[in-house]
Amino acid sequence: MNNTIKVAFICVHNSCRSQIAEALGKHFAADVFESYSAGTETKPEINKDAVRLMKKMYGIDMEETQHSKLITELPEIDVVVKMGCNVVCPFVPNDHEEDWGLEDPTGKSDEEFKKVIGTIEKNILTLKEKVKSM
DSSP states (O other), rough: OOTTTEEEEEEOOOOOOOHHHHHHHHHHHTTEEEEEEBBBOOOSSOHHHHEEEEEEEHHHOOOHHHOBBBBGGGGOOOOEOOOOOOOOOOOOOOEEEEOOOOOOTTSSHHHHHHHHHHHHHHHHHHHHHHHHTO
């Protein structure tokens, strides 16, 4: 199990996009990589709209298995995915890094949320293929 590639989804607050990515990574790619998420600041809870829509769309209860974490809590990471912070994203040492440049849907409509969730799902599946060939 030590050879399992570890992917961290990084955002400043670790409360919405990075949490969704962690959940979908576990859901769609657990056979290829371990998913983590973290930020430079934490929020007391995961975004309620994200939690509600992930339950509705995938039957995943993020509050059951995830919480907002700091990047200092991460294990050694192989792949870093920045969610698109529009600020300086936190740095985590890694072998491969990408920036998904996602808009933060916090405070926006369910449609905006679903768009971001759909993009994250597509990106996870693409990343899964990339990681397989690493």
